Amino acid sequence: MKLYYAETVSPRKVCVASRYLGLPIDYVFVDLRKGEQTRADYLAINPNGKVPCLVDGERSLWEADAILCHLAQRAESGLWPRNAQQQIDVVRWMSWNSQHFSRHAGSLYFEHIIKPWVGMGAPDQPKVAEAQGFFRKHASVLDQHLEGRKWLLGDQMSVADFSVAIMLPYAKDAAMPVGEFAQMQRWHDQLNALDAWRNPFPARPSNAAINA
Structure with missing residues (x-):
């Protein structure tokens, strides 16, 4: 491969x-x-x-x-569940993430990380405020779902966790208000215990990475 x-x-x-x-x-x-x-x-x-x-x-x-x-x-x-209903849940969370959560987290990532990287200037503050509002709206849905669950699908980690949480390593630098959501923070702390999560990329010169 x-x-x-x-x-x-x-x-x-x-x-x-x-x-x-x-x-x-x-x-x-x-x-x-x-x-x-x-x-x-x-x-x-x-x-x-x-x-x-x-x-x-x-x-x-x-x-x-x-x-x-x-x-x-x-x-x-x-990571890919055997149970057919859980497979549907994986698709559901991945779809929700692309349409809602990561969509607005991605706007913050663009404003705070990508724009400086490519020389496009400072963040557009009205766009930042709008994206933070949508981020909070969808983070609230995620936070409520995680209440009483270790992972998105329950007791076992799945590819859905990797997919939905992927913006969170950039939260601090991209001004994502993750600290307002205790369950989401706890969930991401669990992922941060994995070396693969903290250090996902093959070795590269440090100046090649975007805040990785």
């Missing part, structure tokens, strides 16, 4: 899973600043020109959540 990645949010969740599962994967760094994601050879495997992308044999698989599920299945790991 060959994983094309950059040190940004979506590839991070896939790198977490691959490290946690201990799968034999060759990592290929895609330098976004140099536009390597737009080269013809890369577009041949991912026509979207995005990272991550996994090549497994003859199959090219893009979209981070799909790769997450594929890796867990490939490893025959409990």
Whole structure:
């Protein structure tokens, strides 16, 4: 297997899973600043020109959540639940995350981390305030769900936890008000106990990372 990645949010969740599962994967760094994601050879495997992308044999698989599920299945790991209803719950939380939680957390990540990285200037404060409001709204839903549960699906960690929590390592630098939500903070503390969560990326020169 060959994983094309950059040190940004979506590839991070896939790198977490691959490290946690201990799968034999060759990592290929895609330098976004140099536009390597737009080269013809890369577009041949991912026509979207995005990272991550996994090549497994003859199959090219893009979209981070799909790769997450594929890796867990490939490893025959409990991160992909055996129970059909729990599989639906994984899809539900991943969909909710992409449409709501990470959508607005991602706005804060963009304003506070990406814009300085690419030289786009200071955060737009009205956009920051709006994103923080939506973040609080959806974080409240997540916090209430986690009450009485160790992980999103109950007692066992799943790929849904890796997917939904992936913005939280950037919370401090991106002004996400995570500290207002005790259950979410407790849940993220559990993930932080995993070395793969804290250190997901292959070794790279420090100046290549975006706040990783």
